[in-house]
Amino acid sequence: MENMHTSDAITLKGITKSFGTKVIANKNISLSIRRGEVLSLLGENGSGKTTLMNILSGIYYPDEGQVFVGGKEVAIRSPGDSFALGIGMIHQHFKLVDVFTAAENIVLGLKGHGKFDLKAVGEKVRAICERYGFDITPEQKVYDMTVSQKQTLEIVKVLYRGADILILDEPTAVLTPQETEKLFGVIREMKKDGKAIVIITHKLHEVLSVSDRVSILRKGEYIGTVDTKDATEISLTEMMVGKKVTLNIDRKVPVNPKKRLSVQNLSITGEDGIKVLDNITFDAMGGEILGIAGISGCGQKELLEAIAGLKIVDAGSSIDFIEPDTDKPDSLIGKTPRQIKEMGITLSFVPEDRLGMGLVASMGMTDNMMLKSYEQGKSFFVERKQPHDLAEEIKGDLAVVTPSINTPVRRLSGGNVQKVLVGREIAAAPAVLMTAYAVRGLDIGTSYQIYNLLSEQKDKGVAVMYVGEDLDVLIDLCDRILVLCAGKMTGIIDGRTATKEQIGLLMTKTSHGEESANV
Amino acid sequence: MNKAENTHLREPLVRLAKQDGVPVKKKVGIRAAAIVLALVIDALFIFLVTKLNPIQVYAEMFKGTFETSLRFMWAMRDMVSLLCIGIALAPAFKMRFWNIGAEGQVLMGGFATALCMMYCQSLPTPVLFLVMILTSVICGAVWGLIPAVFKARWNTNETLFTLMMNYVAIQIVAYATNILRGQASSLGTINMGTKIGWFPKIAGHDFTLNIIIVAVLTVLMFIYLKHTKHGYEISVVGESENTARYAGIDVAKVTLRTMLISGAICGLCGFIIVAGNKHTIATNTAGGNGFTAIIVAWLAKFNTFYMALISFMLIFLEKGAGQIASSFGLNDFITDIISGIILFCILGSEFFINYRLIFRHKK
Numbered sequence: 073m074e075n076m077h078t079s080d081a082i083t084l085k086g087i088t089k090s091f092g093t094k095v096i097a098n099k100n101i102s103l104s105i106r107r108g109e110v111l112s113l114l115g116e117n118g119s120g121k122t123t124l125m126n127i128l129s130g131i132y133y134p135d136e137g138q139v140f141v142g143g144k145e146v147a148i149r150s151p152g153d154s155f156a157l158g159i160g161m162i163h164q165h166f167k168l169v170d171v172f173t174a175a176e177n178i179v180l181g182l183k184g185h186g187k188f189d190l191k192a193v194g195e196k197v198r199a200i201c202e203r204y205g206f207d208i209t210p211e212q213k214v215y216d217m218t219v220s221q222k223q224t225l226e227i228v229k230v231l232y233r234g235a236d237i238l239i240l241d242e243p244t245a246v247l248t249p250q251e252t253e254k255l256f257g258v259i260r261e262m263k264k265d266g267k268a269i270v271i272i273t274h275k276l277h278e279v280l281s282v283s284d285r286v287s288i289l290r291k292g293e294y295i296g297t298v299d300t301k302d303a304t305e306i307s308l309t310e311m312m313v314g315k316k317v318t319l320n321i322d323r324k325v326p327v328n329p330k331k332r333l334s335v336q337n338l339s340i341t342g343e344d345g346i347k348v349l350d351n352i353t354f355d356a357m358g359g360e361i362l363g364i365a366g367i368s369g370c371g372q373k374e375l376l377e378a379i380a381g382l383k384i385v386d387a388g389s390s391i392d393f394i395e396p397d398t399d400k401p402d403s404l405i406g407k408t409p410r411q412i413k414e415m416g417i418t419l420s421f422v423p424e425d426r427l428g429m430g431l432v433a434s435m436g437m438t439d440n441m442m443l444k445s446y447e448q449g450k451s452f453f454v455e456r457k458q459p460h461d462l463a464e465e466i467k468g469d470l471a472v473v474t475p476s477i478n479t480p481v482r483r484l485s486g487g488n489v490q491k492v493l494v495g496r497e498i499a500a501a502p503a504v505l506m507t508a509y510a511v512r513g514l515d516i517g518t519s520y521q522i523y524n525l526l527s528e529q530k531d532k533g534v535a536v537m538y539v540g541e542d543l544d545v546l547i548d549l550c551d552r553i554l555v556l557c558a559g560k561m562t563g564i565i566d567g568r569t570a571t572k573e574q575i576g577l578l579m580t581k582t583s584h585g586e587e588s589a590n591v
Numbered sequence: 592m593n594k595a596e597n598t599h600l601r602e603p604l605v606r607l608a609k610q611d612g613v614p615v616k617k618k619v620g621i622r623a624a625a626i627v628l629a630l631v632i633d634a635l636f637i638f639l640v641t642k643l644n645p646i647q648v649y650a651e652m653f654k655g656t657f658e659t660s661l662r663f664m665w666a667m668r669d670m671v672s673l674l675c676i677g678i679a680l681a682p683a684f685k686m687r688f689w690n691i692g693a694e695g696q697v698l699m700g701g702f703a704t705a706l707c708m709m710y711c712q713s714l715p716t717p718v719l720f721l722v723m724i725l726t727s728v729i730c731g732a733v734w735g736l737i738p739a740v741f742k743a744r745w746n747t748n749e750t751l752f753t754l755m756m757n758y759v760a761i762q763i764v765a766y767a768t769n770i771l772r773g774q775a776s777s778l779g780t781i782n783m784g785t786k787i788g789w790f791p792k793i794a795g796h797d798f799t800l801n802i803i804i805v806a807v808l809t810v811l812m813f814i815y816l817k818h819t820k821h822g823y824e825i826s827v828v829g830e831s832e833n834t835a836r837y838a839g840i841d842v843a844k845v846t847l848r849t850m851l852i853s854g855a856i857c858g859l860c861g862f863i864i865v866a867g868n869k870h871t872i873a874t875n876t877a878g879g880n881g882f883t884a885i886i887v888a889w890l891a892k893f894n895t896f897y898m899a900l901i902s903f904m905l906i907f908l909e910k911g912a913g914q915i916a917s918s919f920g921l922n923d924f925i926t927d928i929i930s931g932i933i934l935f936c937i938l939g940s941e942f943f944i945n946y947r948l949i950f951r952h953k954k
Contacts, residue, residue, distance in 0.1 A: 091608060133606060135949075382836055410839030421837070429833040432826065439823070443838045446823050453818050 080104045080143070081237050081268035082128065082159075087137035089123055097123040098134070101294040103287045105237065110259060110269045112279040112300070114312055115289035116515035118485050121272045124289070125239050129161040130154035141237075157237075160230025164241045166222050168214045175210035178229045193232075200231050204261045219367070220251040227258070238262065239270045244278055248367060249543065249576040256282045274312075274516075276305045277544075290314055313516055321523045321548045323567075324531060329357035329551075331394050332535035333379065333504055334401065339386040340374050348374045350559045356504065358396065361526060361536040363550030363567060365543065365575050371559040372539045373424055376506045380421045381409045393417050396503065396533075413444075420502035422493055424509045424539075427482055430493045436478035437463035441496055466495035470521070487518040494522060498529060505529050508539040523549055543572045557581055610947045618944055625940035629933040636932065641921060648915055648929075655914030656907050666906050668798040671805035672864055674902040676877075676884035678805070678812045679856035681893045682849045683735075684885075685816060687829040688742070692753030694881025695760030696734045696854045698874070700727035700861025702764050705872035708781045708788035708865070709771070719788055724862060731858015732851050734760060739850035743843035757881070761874045768873060780870045790867040801867040808856065813895045825849055857881075890938070908933060 082105040089098040098120045105111050115121045126132045128139070130151040138145050141157045148154050154161075168177050175193045182188075194210035201208060206224045214222065223243060230238060240259075244252045259269055259282055273279060279286055279300065286303060288295040288311045295311050309317055333356040340349040349371045356362050364372055377383040379391055385405060392401035404412055412419060427433040431440045441459035449455060463477040470491040474484050481489055490510065497505065507526065511519040523545070530536050530551075540546045546553055550567040555578035562578040634645035641648075656666040676693045683690040703726040711719055738752035772778045782788055793799035816822040824845045828835045835842050861877070869876055883905065891897035912926035 380837075408839060408841075409837065410841075413839060423837065425833065428831050429837045432830045432834055434830055435826065439826075442823065443827065443834070446820055447839075452820065454820050454823050 079106045079108065081107050081141070083140040083143075084124075085138045085140070087124065087127060087134045087139070089120075089127060089132055089134050096292050098127070099292045099294075101137070101289070101292075103294060103297060105268045105270055106285075107236070107268045108263060108266050109285065110263055110271060110283040112283035112286045113270055113272045113289065114274065114276075114279055114286050114308060116274060116312060117487065117513050118291070118515070119289040119312075120292040121289055122241060123292075125161065125241065125270065125272060128154060128159055128239065155233060155235075158235050159237045159239065160233065160235025162223070162226045162230060162238065162240045162243065164243075164245060166226055168222060168225060170213075170215045172214060173210065174208050174212050174214070174217075174225050174228070177214060177225060178210075178232050182233070197228060197232060200228055203265075204231075204258055206258065219246045220248075220254070223247070223255070224258070231262075236266070237268045237270075239272070241272045242274075243271065244273070244275065245541070246368060248579050249572050250580070252278070275542075276308050279303075279308065280305065288312055309516060317517060317520070319516065319520060321520070321545075322527055323549065323551075324527070326357065326360045326530070326551055329359045330396070330533075331355050331399075332358040332396070334390075334392040334394060335379070336390045336392075338375070338378060338389040338391065340371075340378060340383055340389075341386055348559050349378070352556075352561050354554055354561070354564060356535040356537055357551075358503070358535045359530060359533045360551045361530050361538055361549060361567075363546040363553040364537060364539040364556060365541075365546050365553055366556035366579055368541065370556045370579075372556060373508060374559075375556070376421060376423070376508055376537065376539065379404065379504075379506065380419055381407050381412050393419075393504070410447075418500050418502045418504075420497035420500050420505045422490075422497050422505075422507040422510055424512075426486075426489050426493050431481050431489065433482035434480050436476070436480060437467065437472070437474065437492055438477050440481055440492060441466075441499075443496070444500065462496070462499055466492065466499065470495050486513040487515055490514055490522065491518070494525060498525060502529075502534055504535045504537070506537045506539075509541060510538065511545070512541070519545075543575050546570075546575070547572065555579055604950065606949045608947045608949055609945065613944055621940050621943050622937065625936045626933070629936035632936070633929050633932050636928065641919070641925060643919060648919065651915045651918050652911030652929075655910035655912070658914075662910070664796055664798075666903075666910050667802055668796075668868060669909075670899075670902045670906040671802050672860065672868070672878075673880045673884055673887060673906065674899055675805045675808060675860040675863065676857060676880050677887035677891070677898040677902060678808050678895055679853050679860060680884055680888040681812055681895060681898070682816060682822075682825055683853040684888050685829050685893045686825045686846065686849050688739070688846060688850060688853075689750040690735065690738075690753050690850065690853055691750060691882070691885060692734065692738065692756045693853075693857050693884055694877045694879070695753075695757035696731040696857030697861040697864070697877040697881055698757075698760045698764055698872075699734045700731035700858030701865040701869075701872050701876045702760075702767065702861070703727040703730040703858070704788070704862045704865040705778075705781060706767075708870075712782070712785070712787045716787075720866075723788060723866060724859070727862035727865075728855045728858045731861060732855040735850045735854020735857065736847065739847050743846045764872060764876075765874050778871050778873065781872075782870070788866055789870060790863075798867045801863045804859075804863055808859075809895045809899060812856075816893065816895075821845075821848070904937075 085102050087098050087101045088096070090096040101124060113121045113124070123132060127134050128148065130148045130153050133149060139148060140146070146157060148157065169180065172180065175190055175197055178197060179188050179193050197210040200206070206228060208217065208221050208224050208228065214225070217225065227238070243255060247255060263269060271283060280303065283300050285297055285299055286308065287297040288308070290312060309319065336353045338349055338352040339347055342348045352375065364375065366372055374383055378385050381404060389405065391404045393404055394401050402415060402417065423429040432443065438456055438460045441462045442454065442456070446454050460477070466472060467474065467477055472488050472491045474488060481492055484492070494510065511522050514522065526536050526538060526549070538550060547567060547570050552564055553567050553570055553575065554564045555562045555575055557579055562581045565574065630649070637643055637645045637648050655662070657663060676697060680690055680693055704723045707719065707723040707726055711722055714722060734756055738749050738756060741747040741752060742749045768778045790797045790800040816825065824840050827838060827840060828842055828845050832842050864876060865872060887898050887901050887905065890901050908930040912930045915921060915929070916923060916926045
């Protein structure tokens with residue numbers, strides 16, 4: 073156990089928290105958070121980072137262990153208690169009211185008598201913003217804000233309420249590289265000001281660039297704390313995963329790429345009349361991985377769904393599948409997923425919403441295997457033998473951890489859910505394989521397993537489309553990268569020569585070629 | 592930090608934790624404990640409020656269903672009416688289509704049967720029965736299909752729609768019976784003398800056929816939901832329409848087809864109630880079973896065999912309540928409280944199967 077330090081803002085001793093009888097989310101965790109310091113809490117998904125921080129913010133109560141704040145033992149039984157102790161949590165998913173101004177959101181939920189003096193609130197907010205260099209104004213409505221501004225507002229909110237211990241849960245997940253740098257600047261300012269800051273993350277380069285110390289969790293257990301200056305990506309990965317891992321993607325030069333999918337002038341107008349996709353034109357080649365980059369919500373989802381036959385496209389759009397043997401183009405416009413299948417075209421699609429679209433959460437692996445093939449054959453009854461065998465095969469090949477292949481997939485961890493989905497889509501022997509955020513929420517080992525599965529498919533001549541958010545991976549994995557910005561295509565670049573900065577710029581570029589703050 | 596001192600140093604008294612994978616033994620134990628608890632609370636209630644001997648009251652309650660074989664058969668007859676509607680609701684509910692219009696669908700089916708019995712008497716018996724079945728099934732199906740069409744086409748709310756269709760059905764039957772009965776005070780038993788359109792007596796009861804039909808339906812619906820492509824589609828649509836579209840399932844088609852089946856079985860239920868049991872039609876022919884069946888379907892999680900058990904339990908409580916009311920001269924409220932306590936405990940025990948309570952432990 074670590075000795076208590078005079079500058080310790082929070083000390084945790086022997087924290088244990090379990091859910092049900094089998095899942096131990098935190099097991100005897102002891103660590104300290106110091107003032108004037110940035111601590112990274114590093115661990116793979118399911119390692120218990122968020123549970124631990126939820127204990128500090130009063131959402132869960134630990135089964136065992138002690139929490140000391142400012143040297144005094146405390147019991148945090150509700151978010152209110154946590155607040156009173158000066159702990160502020162900035163969640164991954166923003167908790168803001170869109171139609172309210174920044175100031176209104178900040179005072180929302182605060183106790184007080186009579187009317188709020190919004191003017192005084194505004195002054196105080198302005199003072200906080202000036203102190204740390206935040207770029208929001210109290211009068212700004214949330215719906216007018218960029219993602220990065222919304223996050224800033226969340227930070228201002230907890231500062232306004234007097235928090236001096238800030239916990240940020242995966243704060244960079246939604247930011248561009250440029251915005252991430254800005255956030256780190258703010259974090260350094262707050263650190264200088266004597267705040268204690270915790271960043272929950274699994275991105276190693278961020279850990280190295282912003283934090284002073286790193287505490288590592290693995291499968292609910294505390295592994296250790298190291299000073300960032302003594303750590304490297306490799307040493308951290310080993311602590312996080314528990315064994316040596318090789319993090320490389322075998323990117324072969326595409327062999328004889330052939331046009332497989334031709335998308336021309338693809339536009340989709342949303343219900344509110346705004347174009348979610350605007351005049352997109354590109355080809356996807358068999359034997360190549362085409363990356364699709366962009367801030368989330370820039371039309372990636374719509375693009376893949378349009379190709380899969382799930383979205384109605386505007387007149388004038390064309391999507392052609394080029395037959396591998398005859399080079400004959402078949403238009404996919406206006407076809408439902410079943411009609412596309414009946415044309416003999418196998419499009420595999422790993423959608424972003426795994427349990428809400430790609431799989432049926434309440435069904436086991438076997439029944440999920442049948443999702444796209446159950447209607448085969450003339451029988452009135454479903455045939456479960458083949459799906460059962462396929463489920464067993466995928467369970468074995470991809471090392472899916474599940475009590476049984478009939479356990480509802482919603483009970484599996486995110487990584488295993490994704491293996492089930494990707495396994496099924498690859499087993500269909502597709503001509504085109506589309507994936508949206510295929511590794512979101514997966515641990516490093518599983519992520520690389522997925523990258524390599526995609527690379528294998530590419531080597532087999534499949535046209536792979538990979539919508540991703542981690543630019544480092546896009547650059548390492550993809551042969552070409554298409555960048556979307558607010559529904560427009562801002563460029564297609566070579567994955568082998570692309571840089572993060574170049575992609576970052578394209579991600580925030582409007583059609584006029586100027587950089588826009590409001591994307 | 593002043594506020595920090597106010598924070599109590601004690602953990603909460605009770606916390607909840609979700610649990611699953613409870614062993615069957617424990618589940619049975621929890622449920623048995625719930626029944627014992629219900630009997631104990633009821634005993635206290637009976638003793639303190641009515642000054643009766645609880646054991647005697649329980650014995651009477653038991654007699655409600657089991658005193659004579661005839662009583663048992665009556666209980667079975669009422670149970671299958673309830674179960675049949677539960678079976679009809681199962682596919683709709685599994686698809687997350689909240690069909691709360693079973694009452695009306697049953698009534699329309701029963702109404703069609705009654706009309707056939709009155710106006711098609713000249714037909715040979717097999718043909719008459721065929722016509723009765725067909726018209727009642729079609730009437731029930733149409734009543735179920737109308738809300739489904741609106742849902743599939745314009746995404747209207749099916750809960751309100753199916754509910755309101757009940758009142759339309761009730762008014763149609765009220766209007767029609769008013770005309771049909773003429774000067775009489777009620778429509779009375781149809782074909783009392785000729786028994787045309789009545790189910791034949793089997794093993795001494797004319798409702799035996801009801802029990803057989805519903806037993807067959809129980810098995811068929813179980814297989815339909817579990818082992819057919821239709822059943823699979825219903826599960827997928829119910830779980831997530833997005834997933835269904837992704838899988839290439841035509842959601843509108845499945846919605847219409849499933850409600851057609853749901854309404855048709857309700858219509859069939861109206862047919863067996865009128866032809867096999869009541870032999871008349873009135874606004875209360877469905878007797879609220881259309882709503883009680885919602886509870887049956889939900890508690891059984893759409894498994895038709897569990898539905899049979901739950902229907903039986905509900906009918907047992909109902910018969911028992913009636914029995915103690917008449918033998919001890921108690922009013923309905925007291926008997927309702929007694930059966931209500933039993934239901935409450937049994938349903939409440941599900942909570943302890945799904946959640947674990949963690950009490951504050953000493954440090």
